[in-house]
Amino acid sequence: MALADDVLRGEPLALARAISLVENGAPEGRALLDTLSPRAGKALRIGLTGPPGVGKSTTVDELSDLHRSRGEKVGVIAVDPTSPFTGGALLGDRVRMTKAAESDIFVRSMASRGVSGGLSRATQDAADLLDASGRTLILLETVGVGQSEIEISRAADVVIVMLSPESGDGVQAMKSGVLEIADLVAINKADRGGADRLEHDLRTAFELGLRSRKDVPILLTEANTGKGIPELAGAVDALVAARKQSGAFVERRKSNMESRLRRIAEFLLQTDLWESGDSRTRVRAAAERVLAGDQSPYQCARKLLEEALR
C-alpha cells in the first residue's frame, strides 16, 4: 500500500491522512494498521494529564524540544474528550503546528465526536502509526476530566499527572482518583505560592491512602520558563530504565495490550458483526422470539453473539 510506505518513511502528510482513517474506524485504516502495527513498539509512550490550565501544552512543547535536541523524533497526540472538533483544526493546534513545522515535531489533536469506537481505541491506533513512522517518543496529552485520563494510562508506558498549586488542584486530584494512575507527578507553576504545601499534601496522600504508590516521584516545574523540565525528563528516563530492568515495563505493555484487544473486539462486534445484513435479520428474529415469550433476552443475546461469529 502506497500510503503505508509513505507512513513508514515518516512523511507527515501521509501520517496525518493515515490517522484520519483510523480515527473514523474506516476499513482502509484497519488495513493500514494490519500492515503497520507489527512495525510499531519501539517508541516510548508518555501520557500527560491534568486539569485545564495547568500547563500541559507548554510542558509537552518543552519536553518535545528537549528530546528533539537529543536526537529523538517526537510525535504528540493531544486528546480532547470535551471538544467536538477533530483533526488538528483548532487554533491552538495551528500555533503549535507552526512550531512543529519548524522543528519536525508531529502534533495531532483528536477529539471525541466523530471517533468511532471510542477515543482510546483511536488514540492507541494513532500511536501505532506514529511509532511505525519512526517517531521514538510519543507524548499523549489529555485534559483530566471524566474517563480520558484512565484511557491515556492504558495507552501509555508512563503517566505524568500535572497539578498546580493554584485553585485546589491537589484536593481535586486526591478526590478524583487521578493519583492512582500517576507514575510521576509534576507540580507546575512551582514559582507560585503553595507548591511546597501541595508537595507535602501529595506525599501524605501517597503514604496514607495509596501506599503502593508511595515512591511516586514528585517534580517541581515551571514549564513557561523551562525550569525543572530536564529534571522531569530525567525522572522519566530513570523510571523507564528501572522498569525495563525489573520487567515491569514489558508487563505493563502486555496488560495495556490486553485491554486494547478487548476494546477492539467490542468495537468490531458493534461495527462489523451487528451491522451485517445477516446479523440484522437474526437480531430482528430474536427480538420477535423474546417478545412472543419464547425465549429470555439473555439466552437470545448469547445465541446472537455465537451466530454473529460463526
Added chain:
Amino acid sequence: MALADDVLRGEPLALARAISLVENGAPEGRALLDTLSPRAGKALRIGLTGPPGVGKSTTVDELSDLHRSRGEKVGVIAVDPTSPFTGGALLGDRVRMTKAAESDIFVRSMASRGVSGGLSRATQDAADLLDASGRTLILLETVGVGQSEIEISRAADVVIVMLSPESGDGVQAMKSGVLEIADLVAINKADRGGADRLEHDLRTAFELGLRSRKDVPILLTEANTGKGIPELAGAVDALVAARKQSGAFVERRKSNMESRLRRIAEFLLQTDLWESGDSRTRVRAAAERVLAGDQSPYQCARKLLEEALR
C-alpha cells in the same frame, strides 16, 4: 425458584430483592430473568424525562395515583444517572415509599454507580420483573442529562418530555436533541408566565426542524395541583391506541428489543466471556503475539472474539 414465584405473586419485597439481583448483574438475577422475562410484555412502559426541577416526581406521583384509581397496578423506576446511590435509600424515595406503601404503588430508584453493564440494561431488566409481577403500568423516570434520556426512550413504549416555562428549558431542549425522542411534551408549571410562548416555540421547532415529529402533542400541566394530568394521561392513551392500530406500537417494541439484545450481548462478552480463565489466558497470549510483531491488533481481536464464543 421460590423468589420467582414470589415475584409472580407481586410481593413487593421479593420484587425489590429481584431487582437488586439484576441490577448487580448477578447470575441469580439472570436465572430469574430467564424464568420471568417470558412472563413480561403486558404492561405499558411510559418514559418520563426532563431537566432537574421540572416536576418529574410530582407528575409521576399524580399519574400513578390517577391510574391506580382506575384499577391499574403501577410500578415506578426512577433512574438517576448522576447519583452514586442506589436501591431506594434516598430521602426522596423514603418519602415516596411512604405514599407508595399506602397506595400499593411500587417505587424503585436506580443509580448508575454499581450497576454492571449500564443503567439501560438494568432498567429494562427491572421493568421486565415489574411487568411479570403483574404491574400493568410502568413509569420510567429519569433526569434528562447526558445519555440517560436516550436510554429511557429505548426502554419505553412512549416518552413524555417535560419542560417548564422557566429558565430556558425550551432552548436547552431544542439544543440537546431531547425533542427527537419526545412522543408527547408536557409543559409543566403552566401557571407560571411563558407557557404559551414555550408552546409556540416548540411547535415552530417541530414544524421547521423535526417535521417527522410535527404532530407531537403538547400538553399544559400543573403537577402540584393535578391540573392537566388527566388530559396528559388521555393523550398517552390516545397515542397508544392509535399506534396499536397502525402497528407502530409493536414495531417500536421490536426495535427496542433489538437494541436491548445487542447491549446484553456486549454485556455478556464483557462479563462472562472475557472473564473466564481460558479467555484471560488467550487474551494474554494474543497480547504477547501483537507485541512481538507477529499479528496486528485487529486481526487478533477478531480471533479472540471467535475463540471466546467457541
